[in-house]
Amino acid sequence: MDLNDLAGKAGELLNQHGDKVEDAVDKVAEIAKEKFGHEEQIDMAADKLKEMIPDGPGAGQAP
Template sequence: MTGVLFNTVMGIDFDALKGKAEEALREHGDKIEDGLDKAGDFAKSKFSGHDEQIDSGIEKAKSFLDKFDDKPDAPPAQ
């Protein structure tokens, strides 16, 4: 398979789709994080006793989002 054929299946350009998704994550990461916090709070209200698991899932999702922002993950050492 050629690269073009592999990345375009049934008329879908997956490289372009991936680029648009990454752009959206960079542009709206803060809104997505706010939504994750709200979803976590809702889940905690419905599944009491599972706060640690919910918090862990939210932190993993936020960590994934951090890969797409332009901010450094840690402040530079002085």
């Protein structure tokens, strides 16, 4: 399996399970805030990640 195949499979999984990925982003963000602080920066990064998820809160918006 080459990198293009792997990227294609990852894209398919995001399309099928975007809600689960979004939940995981939220959980990781909470853990990072507890461990490192910097709540505002972590929230901004989590929001940007969620914008990249198909059908996520930022779906269809220009980056």
